[in-house]
Amino acid sequence: MADALVRLSGAARLVHRAAPLHLLGYLANTVFGAVLPVLLAWLLKYLLDELAGPGPYQDLVWLAVALGAVGLVGALSPHLGEYLSTELDRRVSLSAQNELFTAVERFTGLSRFEEPTFHDRLRLAQRTTTSPIRIVDAVCGVGRGVLTVAGFLGSLAVISLPFTAIMLLAAVPMLVVELRLARRRAALQWRLGPTERWEQFYSDLLSNTYAAKEVRLFGLAGFLRGRMNAEQQTANRALRQLDKREFWLRAVLSALSALLSAGGLIWAITAAGRGQVTVGDVSMFVASIAGVQLALNGLVGAISNTSYELVMFGHYMTVLRAEPDLPPPARPRVLPPLEHGIELRNVWFRYSDGHPWVLRGVNLFIPSGGSMALVGHNGAGKSTLVKLLCRFYDPTRGAILWDGIDLREVPVDELRERMSAVFQDFMNYDFSASDNIAVGDLAAADDQERLETAAKWAGVHETLTDLPAGYGTLLTRMFLSESEKHETGTGVMLSGGQWQRLALARAFLRADRDLMILDEPSAGLDAEAEHDVHTRLRQLRTGATSLLISHRLGAVRDADLIAVLSDGVVAELGRHADLLDANGLYARLFTLQASGYQLQGET
Numbered sequence: 381m382a383d384a385l386v387r388l389s390g391a392a393r394l395v396h397r398a399a400p401l402h403l404l405g406y407l408a409n410t411v412f413g414a415v416l417p418v419l420l421a422w423l424l425k426y427l428l429d430e431l432a433g434p435g436p437y438q439d440l441v442w443l444a445v446a447l448g449a450v451g452l453v454g455a456l457s458p459h460l461g462e463y464l465s466t467e468l469d470r471r472v473s474l475s476a477q478n479e480l481f482t483a484v485e486r487f488t489g490l491s492r493f494e495e496p497t498f499h500d501r502l503r504l505a506q507r508t509t510t511s512p513i514r515i516v517d518a519v520c521g522v523g524r525g526v527l528t529v530a531g532f533l534g535s536l537a538v539i540s541l542p543f544t545a546i547m548l549l550a551a552v553p554m555l556v557v558e559l560r561l562a563r564r565r566a567a568l569q570w571r572l573g574p575t576e577r578w579e580q581f582y583s584d585l586l587s588n589t590y591a592a593k594e595v596r597l598f599g600l601a602g603f604l605r606g607r608m609n610a611e612q613q614t615a616n617r618a619l620r621q622l623d624k625r626e627f628w629l630r631a632v633l634s635a636l637s638a639l640l641s642a643g644g645l646i647w648a649i650t651a652a653g654r655g656q657v658t659v660g661d662v663s664m665f666v667a668s669i670a671g672v673q674l675a676l677n678g679l680v681g682a683i684s685n686t687s688y689e690l691v692m693f694g695h696y697m698t699v700l701r702a703e704p705d706l707p708p709p710a711r712p713r714v715l716p717p718l719e720h721g722i723e724l725r726n727v728w729f730r731y732s733d734g735h736p737w738v739l740r741g742v743n744l745f746i747p748s749g750g751s752m753a754l755v756g757h758n759g760a761g762k763s764t765l766v767k768l769l770c771r772f773y774d775p776t777r778g779a780i781l782w783d784g785i786d787l788r789e790v791p792v793d794e795l796r797e798r799m800s801a802v803f804q805d806f807m808n809y810d811f812s813a814s815d816n817i818a819v820g821d822l823a824a825a826d827d828q829e830r831l832e833t834a835a836k837w838a839g840v841h842e843t844l845t846d847l848p849a850g851y852g853t854l855l856t857r858m859f860l861s862e863s864e865k866h867e868t869g870t871g872v873m874l875s876g877g878q879w880q881r882l883a884l885a886r887a888f889l890r891a892d893r894d895l896m897i898l899d900e901p902s903a904g905l906d907a908e909a910e911h912d913v914h915t916r917l918r919q920l921r922t923g924a925t926s927l928l929i930s931h932r933l934g935a936v937r938d939a940d941l942i943a944v945l946s947d948g949v950v951a952e953l954g955r956h957a958d959l960l961d962a963n964g965l966y967a968r969l970f971t972l973q974a975s976g977y978q979l980q981g982e983t
């Protein structure tokens with residue numbers, strides 16, 4: 381109950397923040413809607429009693445005018461209610477969505493995004509951005525229902541007190557059943573979360589351009605469609621079961637309530653026949669029974685809707701109130717420009733308690749102003765180490781120190797401001813070419829000269845100027861630009877290597893940062909481009925700190941220091957020549973690659 385009240389006040393405050401005036405208008409209209417049927421019933425009773433009386437009929441005209449006026453306003457009220465409700469809906473969902481994603485931004489690491497239950501909750505939270513207004517709607521429905529029920533019950537009580545009590549008692553089982561059903565439905569939505577996300581996953585694979593090649597070549601469409609349908613059928617089965625249960629329970633309750641009304645009607649008619657009640661009383665009785673039943677149904681429905689929406693809104697509030705995934709420093713320290721270097725001190729890391737150790741006591745010093753290369757087998761933990769440097773996760777044990785300051789002691793934004801990176805799995809945004817570079821530093825979004833310089837350094841400037849709309853060309857075939865609304869579109873897809881150069885340009889836009897991380901920056905580049913990029917990098921980064929990961933050992937041989945990661949530790953460390961002399965893993969990998977090139981050259 382306390383939880384429900386917290387959610388209720390959360391939803392009400394959200395609606396009030398988003399649209400206070402519309403809310404006020406909506407509430408006023410709701411109150412009017414609630415008293416309207418009772419008002420009409422009373423006016424009708426007076427009119428009939430007046431007509432059935434001996435006369436003179438001096439109030440007849442006023443009663444007719446009053447009936448007409450109330451009827452007219454009553455006719456307008458639903459339209460006004462609908463308009464206000466839709467507008468409230470729009471404003472509240474915008475505000476709720478904004479608050480939800482502002483909260484998601486607080487998760488500055490990656491671990492939350494790797495928790496399936498977080499995705500289930502986030503999906504429900506996204507769907508419930510319209511919940512606050514539905515809650516207000518349902519609460520208004522409860523208020524309206526209470527007013528109308530009270531009005532009609534009062535009227536009914538004037539005619540028959542026992543019958544009023546019976547009508548009221550009959551509503552109790554209905555309320556209990558509806559509340560249970562509402563809770564079941566909300567619980568089912570939560571249980572179906574994974575099923576619905578799988579279904580969405582398969583339908584995305586069937587429709588997005590990234591998967592289209594493999595789906596077609598491997599003939600996966602039927603297989604994916606089958607799995608998508610199976611997920612939907614699973615959800616349908618569970619929903620159908622609940623629907624059937626709802627149907628039977630409601631049918632039984634409605635039948636009982638109809639029998640009750642019929643009994644009341646028979647009593648009223650026989651009482652009128654015996655002259656115990658007037659014709660106006662019979663009219664009032666009929667109106668009251670119909671009104672009470674309708675209003676009680678509405679009231680019970682509104683209570684159960686409120687209960688359902690409150691449970692669903694709980695997911696939204698849970699996301700909003702979740703603790704940050706990376707604890708913010710209690711007393712944040714200022715991160716100075718890197719002077720000495722970054723030290724990984726006995727760093728142990730695993731992705732969760734259930735995952736195996738990836739790093740098992742890494743000790744490494746990345747000196748400021750130097751270039752370090754990190755090599756090792758697939759899965760050795762190189763990218764993991766990079767993610768720890770960016771503080772996407774905290775080390776499970778040990779620490780990473782920036783000029784002696786633990787990364788956990790500085791605000792994460794400050795740390796990332798001092799870095800630039802090209803990740804192994806870099807993003808291709810469905811933006812224009814300019815925007816694809818500008819995301820590296822949004823402050824440069826309107827600085828064409830800076831964007832072009834970065835593109836030139838990455839060797840992609842000519843490619844971009846040759847595009848149909850130059851740097852303004854949309855790099856997607858999924859969307860049209862504003863100017864292309866009536867054309868087939870000139871959006872372009874770049875080649876793998878061209879995308880990679882664009883990712884490099886994005887990183888070069890931040891070339892002035894203290895640390896540049898390049899995780900496989902040239903995997904998709906041709907030999908000449910790779911050579912160009914590395915030469916450019918050396919020029920650009922002279923005197924600056926960089927960490928390069930590459931399986932192409934020819935690209936790392938010029939690094940000031942090369943670290944070899946193996947079995948979760950730094951197994952070898954030194955310059956290229958030293959490592960060759962040491963005749964360890966690096967020497968073996970380098971010789972293997974070099975002999976491969978030689979063989980290729982000989983054939």
Ligand SMILES: Nc1ncnc2c1ncn2[C@@H]1O[C@H](COP(=O)(O)OP(=O)(O)OP(=O)(O)O)[C@@H](O)[C@H]1O
Pocket residue numbers: 494731735738756757758759760761762763764765804
């Ligand atoms: N988000 C994650 N959750 C769980 N395990 C992960 C995650 N990311 C990577 N791993 C595991 O951590 C280990 C190290 O992966 P990592 O990507 O750091 O290797 P790598 O050295 O960069 O490999 P490669 O050379 O293939 O890029 C692998 O066994 C991988 O399965």
